Amino acid sequence: LGQLRDLLARGRGRAQVVVLSGDPGVGKTRLVEEFTRGLPEDVLLLETACPPYGGQSLGPLADLFQQLAGLAGPTTVAEVEARIPLGERAARAAKVVSRLFNLAEVPPGDEVTHETALLVAAETVRRLITRPTVVWIEDLQWADAGTRELLPFMMERLTDAPLLLVGNLRAGEEPPPWGKRTAVTTMQLEPLGEEDARVLLGTMLEERLPADVERALIDKAGGNPFYHSEI
Numbered sequence: 001l002g003q004l005r006d007l008l009a010r011g012r013g014r015a016q017v018v019v020l021s022g023d024p025g026v027g028k029t030r031l032v033e034e035f036t037r038g039l040p041e042d043v044l045l046l047e048t049a050c051p052p053y054g055g056q057s058l059g060p061l062a063d064l065f066q067q068l069a070g071l072a073g074p075t076t077v078a079e080v081e082a083r084i085p086l087g088e089r090a091a092r093a094a095k096v097v098s099r100l101f102n103l104a105e106v107p108p109g110d111e112v113t114h115e116t117a118l119l120v121a122a123e124t125v126r127r128l129i130t131r132p133t134v135v136w137i138e139d140l141q142w143a144d145a146g147t148r149e150l151l152p153f154m155m156e157r158l159t160d161a162p163l164l165l166v167g168n169l170r171a172g173e174e175p176p177p178w179g180k181r182t183a184v185t186t187m188q189l190e191p192l193g194e195e196d197a198r199v200l201l202g203t204m205l206e207e208r209l210p211a212d213v214e215r216a217l218i219d220k221a222g223g224n225p226f227y228h229s230e231i
Contacts, residue, residue, distance in 0.1 A: 004035045007185065008043070008134065008164050015155060015163040017182055019140070019175050022189030025226025028168040031189070032136055035166070044068075044131055049138035050147065057146040060137060061154075062101035065121075068128050077104045085127045096120040118150060122157040132162040141173035148176045155182045191223025200228055 007016055020028045036045055048063040056062070066072065069083040080103055081094035098104040100117045112120070137143075143151070155165065156179040169175055171188075178184050192200060197218045202208060209217070221227035 001031060001034055003185075003187065004031075004166070005038070008039075008132075014183065015158045015161045015165070017155060017165045017167070017178060017184045019167050019169050019184065019186045020189060021169045021171050021173075021175075021186060023171050023191070023224065025224045026189045026191060027225050028189055029138065030225070032166055032168065036134065036136060039134060040132075042131060044133045045136070046133065047136045047138075050140060050142040050144070052139070052142050055144065056102060057144050058101055058150060060143065060147050061150055062103065064135060064137075065097065065101055065125065066103065068125065068133075071103070075104050077106055080104060083128075084124055086124065093120050093124050097124055118153050119157075121150070122154045125154060126158055126161055129158070129161045129163060133164070135163065135165045137165070137167045140167040140169045140175060143176060152176050152178050152182065155179070159183075192225060192228075193223065194218060197221065197223055197228060200225060204229065 004018065007018060020031065022028050036047075039045060046064050046067045048060045048067075050060050066075075069080070071079065071083060077094050077098050080098050081090050084090040084093050084097075086093050092110065095106050095110055096112055096117050097120065099106045099111075100121055159181055167175070175186075198214065201214065201217065208214070217228070217231055221231055
């Protein structure tokens with residue numbers, strides 16, 4: 001938790017990525033919840049998750065873009081344009097990001113190449129980040145192919161943005177292919193040691209279990225906080 005807070009404090013002028021890796025139930029989500037609960041008032045928090053069974057291509061990034069731009073529910077290209085601070089280029093950018101993220105129905109015409117669309121989206125996001133921002137993405141291991149392509153692409157072009165991206169990833173799974181320009185920190189969450197497990201049990205129960213019961217429970221849970229809680 002302290003390391004996350006240090007990265008946020010040091011990274012207000014530079015985009016950074018933190019990947020929290022660990023087994024299911026080891027406490028990745030709980031750690032980020034605690035971190036985001038204590039964010040300073042001037043920090044914007046954006047949250048999304050990658051669904052386990054696919055879903056819409058770029059769905060998590062579309063969700064984040066809508067939050068960043070202040071859009072909710074069904075929208076129109078004109079509404080998207082009104083939120084994009086690109087002056088005379090806002091109209092074209094609105095069509096591009098609306099089509100890319102499937103935000104609104106875009107009339108045929110003015111199509112651009114895939115690479116151009118990614119560049120326009122990256123520039124639009126950079127202009128929209130006007131204050132320190134934390135982005136939390138749950139379950140990166142389930143990110144669709146489009147998200148795995150566009151997320152690293154955008155982070156490489158947001159290096160000077162006050163942005164901290166925190167992604168949770170199951171142990172043994174491959175993270176997105178971050179580029180060489182992106183500052184990435186990987187934190188491996190390990191199971192609790194025996195003494196920490198006793199402290200956790202005591203905190204949850206507000207009393208000490210009989211020694212043989214405590215010993216059996218700790219052995220059975222194997223240091224996994226979720227298993228301790230469920231048992």
